[in-house]
Amino acid sequence: MKLLVTGGAGYVGSVCARVLLEAGHDITIVDNLSTGNADAVPDGARFVEGNVRDVAATVLDPGDVDGVVHFAAQSLVGESVENPQKYWHGNVVETLALLDAMRDAGTPRLVFSSTAATYGEPESVPILESSPARPTNPYGATKLAIDTAISGYCAAYGLAATSLRYFNVAGAHGGAGENRVIETHLIPIVLQAALGHRAGVKIFGTDYPTDDGTAVRDYIHVYDLAQAHALALQASTPGRHDIFNLGSGTGFSVRQVIDTCMTVTGAEIPVEETGRRAGDPAVLIASSDKAIAELGWKPDRTDLSVIVSDAWDFTRSLGDRAHSARA
Ligand SMILES: NC(=O)c1ccc[n+]([C@@H]2O[C@H](COP(=O)([O-])OP(=O)(O)OC[C@H]3O[C@@H](n4cnc5c(N)ncnc54)[C@H](O)[C@@H]3O)[C@@H](O)[C@H]2O)c1
Ligand SMILES: O=c1ccn([C@@H]2O[C@H](COP(=O)(O)OP(=O)(O)O[C@H]3O[C@H](CO)[C@@H](O)[C@H](O)[C@H]3O)[C@@H](O)[C@H]2O)c(=O)[nH]1
Numbered sequence: 001m002k003l004l005v006t007g008g009a010g011y012v013g014s015v016c017a018r019v020l021l022e023a024g025h026d027i028t029i030v031d032n033l034s035t036g037n038a039d040a041v042p043d044g045a046r047f048v049e050g051n052v053r054d055v056a057a058t059v060l061d062p063g064d065v066d067g068v069v070h071f072a073a074q075s076l077v078g079e080s081v082e083n084p085q086k087y088w089h090g091n092v093v094e095t096l097a098l099l100d101a102m103r104d105a106g107t108p109r110l111v112f113s114s115t116a117a118t119y120g121e122p123e124s125v126p127i128l129e130s131s132p133a134r135p136t137n138p139y140g141a142t143k144l145a146i147d148t149a150i151s152g153y154c155a156a157y158g159l160a161a162t163s164l165r166y167f168n169v170a171g172a173h174g175g176a177g178e179n180r181v182i183e184t185h186l187i188p189i190v191l192q193a194a195l196g197h198r199a200g201v202k203i204f205g206t207d208y209p210t211d212d213g214t215a216v217r218d219y220i221h222v223y224d225l226a227q228a229h230a231l232a233l234q235a236s237t238p239g240r241h242d243i244f245n246l247g248s249g250t251g252f253s254v255r256q257v258i259d260t261c262m263t264v265t266g267a268e269i270p271v272e273e274t275g276r277r278a279g280d281p282a283v284l285i286a287s288s289d290k291a292i293a294e295l296g297w298k299p300d301r302t303d304l305s306v307i308v309s310d311a312w313d314f315t316r317s318l319g320d321r322a323h324s325a326r327a
Pocket of ligand 1: 006007008009010011012013030031032033034035036037050051052053070071072073074075090094113114115116165166167168169170180
């Protein structure tokens with residue numbers, strides 16, 4: 001397929017673009033490099049630098065593009081609580097412009113990066129797609145608003161769309177991984193501390209109602225996630241909006257993640273316990289049964305040690321290209 005990939009210079013988008021190229025798709029990436037890296041754009045993809053809102057209409061030639069895989073977004077839970085304006089504009093306004101450009105150009109399919117954050121604090125785990133969606137932060141609220149808009153565009157205009165609700169993405173593949181200028185995610189932060197690029201790691205909250213008091217998340221390997229995108233592109237149906245959770249189905253606490261990172265790296269990492277981060281739910285664990293049954297998805301890198309090892313190999317391979325090395 002001829003595909004437009006937004007956010008393909010970012011972490012998840014750059015891995016997925018590689019996997020889609022390997023599968024034989026023709027890829028054009030649009031990215032404004034606000035959090036992404038130009039050197040993450042894979043060989044073999046065309047690259048257009050710009051905001052989705054500004055360039056979508058020019059890169060979607062009428063009748064020419066088979067689908068859009070839309071990763072570009074603002075995606076930090078804590079930041080969204082402090083600066084919701086950045087999230088409503090950066091996510092909802094940008095995506096509505098993309099949906100309208102797709103409609104004008106007759107682009108038939110969309111795969112959208114939705115999130116576990118749409119559910120908020122779950123009543124029970126694992127979380128199903130039918131679980132109540134009550135986001136606890138503006139980031140999740142904007143992604144839920146986009147999912148709602150997509151449903152309407154599918155029903156009224158015949159778009160074929162899939163929203164993939166990722167849980168916590170981690171790991172690396174094909175020379176691509178996490179290398180953000182400002183890093184806030186747990187696993188890359190712990191690995192940067194293991195490399196000596198940070199003094200240590202803070203645990204945000206030790207009073208959650210979990211076994212060890214720290215928050216529990218479901219970590220999914222970015223390669224498994226990429227496979228789901230390839231399947232979703234094949235499975236889409238005009239007029240339908242399908243929503244799938246994507247996780248490994250197992251929860252790990254912040255302490256367990258730090259312990260696994262210490263085992264994999266062999267490094268002793270200083271840990272400081274601090275208060276909760278605003279907007280964080282206690283426990284997020286996915287049921288991915290629907291994706292397994294309906295997309296034929298087969299996640300096979302679900303072991304946390306494998307996820308952390310792949311992230312560690314990538315982080316070490318960066319050398320001077322690591323933003324954390326220059327901090
Ligand atoms: N990383 C996770 O754990 C996770 C979990 C759930 C959902 N997601 C979703 O997956 C997607 C990718 O996340 P990521 O972790 O790779 O983030 P990222 O910040 O690494 O990548 C986002 C990319 O989009 C680009 N971008 C942002 N706004 C843009 C705009 N308006 N126009 C053009 N380019 C723009 C950035 O420069 C960056 O390259 C996001 O939609 C995020 O909400 C991520
Ligand atoms: O230095 C740190 C960083 C994080 N955490 C905690 O570790 C957990 C995981 O945090 P993080 O890696 O920042 O991911 P989340 O905030 O859970 O969000 C990720 O996972 C969500 C889905 O669950 C996605 O929607 C988001 O885009 C993605 O950033 C949370 O409990 C954090 O409070 C710490 O204790 N210390």
